[in-house]
Amino acid sequence: MAESYYPLNHTKLEEEEFIQSNLKADESEASIWLRFKQGEEDAFILIYQSTFSKLYNFGMQFGFDADTVKDQIQELFIYIRNNRQRLADVRSVKFYLMKSLRRRLLRSKKSKFNLVSLFLPESQRLHEIEITDTPEMLLINKAFDSEIREKLSNSLNKLTNRQKEAVLHFYYEGLSYKEIADMMELKMVKSARKLIYRAIEVMRKDLKGQKGKLFYFI
Amino acid sequence: MNYDEFKVEDFLFDEFFVRWVNNPGPESNHFWENWIKGHPDKITVINQASEIIRSIQFKNRYVPTDQDYTVVLEKVLNQQTSWSQDLQHNGEKTFSLWVRYAAAILILAVFAAIFLYVGHASFQEAFSPVSTIIKETPFGQKLTFELADGTVVKLNAGSTLKYPDKFEDRERKVFLEGEAFFNVKRDESRPFIVETVQLTTTVLGTSFNVEAYGNDNSTVAVQSGKVQVRKANSEMDSDTFFLTSNQMLTISSETNSIYKFDGIPDDLFAWKDNIISFSKADFKQITHRLEKWYGVDFKIQKQGQFEGLFTGRYQDEPLDIVLEGLKDEYNFHFTINDKVVLIY
Numbered sequence: 254m255a256e257s258y259y260p261l262n263h264t265k266l267e268e269e270e271f272i273q274s275n276l277k278a279d280e281s282e283a284s285i286w287l288r289f290k291q292g293e294e295d296a297f298i299l300i301y302q303s304t305f306s307k308l309y310n311f312g313m314q315f316g317f318d319a320d321t322v323k324d325q326i327q328e329l330f331i332y333i334r335n336n337r338q339r340l341a342d343v344r345s346v347k348f349y350l351m352k353s354l355r356r357r358l359l360r361s362k363k364s365k366f367n368l369v370s371l372f373l374p375e376s377q378r379l380h381e382i383e384i385t386d387t388p389e390m391l392l393i394n395k396a397f398d399s400e401i402r403e404k405l406s407n408s409l410n411k412l413t414n415r416q417k418e419a420v421l422h423f424y425y426e427g428l429s430y431k432e433i434a435d436m437m438e439l440k441m442v443k444s445a446r447k448l449i450y451r452a453i454e455v456m457r458k459d460l461k462g463q464k465g466k467l468f469y470f471i
Numbered sequence: 472m473n474y475d476e477f478k479v480e481d482f483l484f485d486e487f488f489v490r491w492v493n494n495p496g497p498e499s500n501h502f503w504e505n506w507i508k509g510h511p512d513k514i515t516v517i518n519q520a521s522e523i524i525r526s527i528q529f530k531n532r533y534v535p536t537d538q539d540y541t542v543v544l545e546k547v548l549n550q551q552t553s554w555s556q557d558l559q560h561n562g563e564k565t566f567s568l569w570v571r572y573a574a575a576i577l578i579l580a581v582f583a584a585i586f587l588y589v590g591h592a593s594f595q596e597a598f599s600p601v602s603t604i605i606k607e608t609p610f611g612q613k614l615t616f617e618l619a620d621g622t623v624v625k626l627n628a629g630s631t632l633k634y635p636d637k638f639e640d641r642e643r644k645v646f647l648e649g650e651a652f653f654n655v656k657r658d659e660s661r662p663f664i665v666e667t668v669q670l671t672t673t674v675l676g677t678s679f680n681v682e683a684y685g686n687d688n689s690t691v692a693v694q695s696g697k698v699q700v701r702k703a704n705s706e707m708d709s710d711t712f713f714l715t716s717n718q719m720l721t722i723s724s725e726t727n728s729i730y731k732f733d734g735i736p737d738d739l740f741a742w743k744d745n746i747i748s749f750s751k752a753d754f755k756q757i758t759h760r761l762e763k764w765y766g767v768d769f770k771i772q773k774q775g776q777f778e779g780l781f782t783g784r785y786q787d788e789p790l791d792i793v794l795e796g797l798k799d800e801y802n803f804h805f806t807i808n809d810k811v812v813l814i815y
Contacts, residue, residue: 298544301544301547305535305540305543305544306534306535306540309533309534309535309539310529310532310533310534310535313531313533314529314531314533319533319539323535323539323542323543326543327543327546327547330543330547331546331547331550334547335550339666339668339703339704340704341703341704356706356707360706402526405523405526409527420527421527421528421529423489424489424493424523424524424525424527425527425528425529427489427490427493427494429486429490430486438707438708438709440709446484449483449484450484453480453483453484456480456483456523457480
């Protein structure tokens with residue numbers, strides 16, 4: 254029991270660790286970024302190498318086809334490579350690249366599909382969230398049975414696209430409220446908190462009837 | 472934060488807790504381990520909350536192939552933009568036979584033109600690679616010149632402007648350190664862009680002033696027309712501002728915050744007409760301006776404060792005339808010796 258509350262590593266952190274091991278084994282992200290800005294090609298390759306698959310997966314979640322995502326990643330890297338002296342110092346390279354890619358993708362969609370994209374049904378546009386059974390859930394004291402998990406899954410997928418995106422940034426990517434606001438181009442941090450709050454409200458309402466099984470959740 | 476009454480949903484909303492679950496560090500481990508030791512009854516709540524957090528992920532995980540990785544990297548290293556690929560791509564698909572004939576004739580025509588043109592200076596110019604021109608003014612000197620597109624630039628003292636000898640087809644981009652006044656030749660198909668370290672100013676055709684000296688605050692002021700100003704390296708709407716005539720914007724070099732003003736101080740554009748103008752300036756601001764304007768250094772050897780604000784306006788006057796005016800206001804003596812002004 255003593256071990257049971259300790260957050261264990263789990264699959265969703267795998268690629269995170271991969272990035273960290275590449276970027277943090279010998280030096281910090283910030284110093285690699287600095288070396289890249291000073292024109293060192295190996296630092297650029299290192300940044301590409303350690304972020305490419307992360308960016309690809311992230312871009313694909315927005316419902317674009319693989320070619321569009323690859324094109325925009327390509328444009329993004331060409332841009333930072335050509336403008337390296339003028340780029341700001343960044344605290345997290347990964348965050349900076351994800352934010353830039355997101356913006357490029359959403360902008361490319363607007364210009365490509367023009368007005369049509371405004372009328373696309375929401376469901377076609379953004380990611381799905383799923384509560385999955387991670388291996389670690391077997392290790393920890395199993396708190397939910399499959400029925401609860403399915404319920405949680407359903408209520409998460411009822412969220413609006415923006416709420417879903419915020420939920421993924423907060424719980425999956427590990428961003429703070431401030432970073433979510435930055436990433437999603439919200440004017441106020443308060444708006445990011447509101448998105449998460451609404452998401453939790455939806456879960457709470459859906460699970461209200463499950464007192465016996467999840468009695469702390471009310 | 473008092474976590475004693477927290478339910479699952481409260482933990483889910485708490486940034487500090489979520490961060491610990493996602494990315495535990497020595498400090499947060501220490502805090503939460505201690506907290507849980509003191510609240511053994513909360514273990515189930517903590518477990519449920521952290522399990523929800525850790526269970527949330529994308530439904531589909533997309534993994535790029537090794538080929539994706541290599542192909543994109545190669546294109547990046549060869550600077551092949553997808554824009555140029557699209558053109559090639561569409562070209563192959565849609566060019567019908569008669570378009571090919573037309574293209575062949577056009578190519579012949581181009582060869583003919585080349586024959587006629589060879590040896591002609593402007594031909595060589597037009598096909599020579601673009602090179603960057605750097606105009607630089609030392610302190611004490613100003614410079615007025617015209618760019619390839621007809622835009623007139625007046626560069627204030629101690630400033631640098633970099634620009635290509637031939638602008639691109641899609642935009643006219645220059646890079647400024649220091650201060651300059653631009654009278655931009657109107658060309659709607661090619662926006663004129665002034666980049667400084669902190670701000671990017673985009674216009675079609677207008678006249679405006681950009682000030683971005685080293686570590687000072689940067690300012691963009693518009694005399695006529697409309698410009699768009701954006702924080703450098705940002706494409707966010709919230710970092711984008713529009714200025715019309717008689718409006719200005721200042722960005723703080725320390726905090727990066729932006730301030731927009733309706734109305735421009737009278738003396739802001741004065742420099743371009745060789746007028747040095749102070750309105751309610753303190754002594755430090757005045758000497759700072761004079762150092763840049765005349766290319767001199769001030770050495771202050773007078774005890775005590777220089778109090779009071781000074782208002783004055785000089786056109787094409789030498790430095791000693793300006794100092795004569797200031798001398799009575801601030802009660803000092805001065806000598807000018809080879810670019811050093813001694814105040815005593």
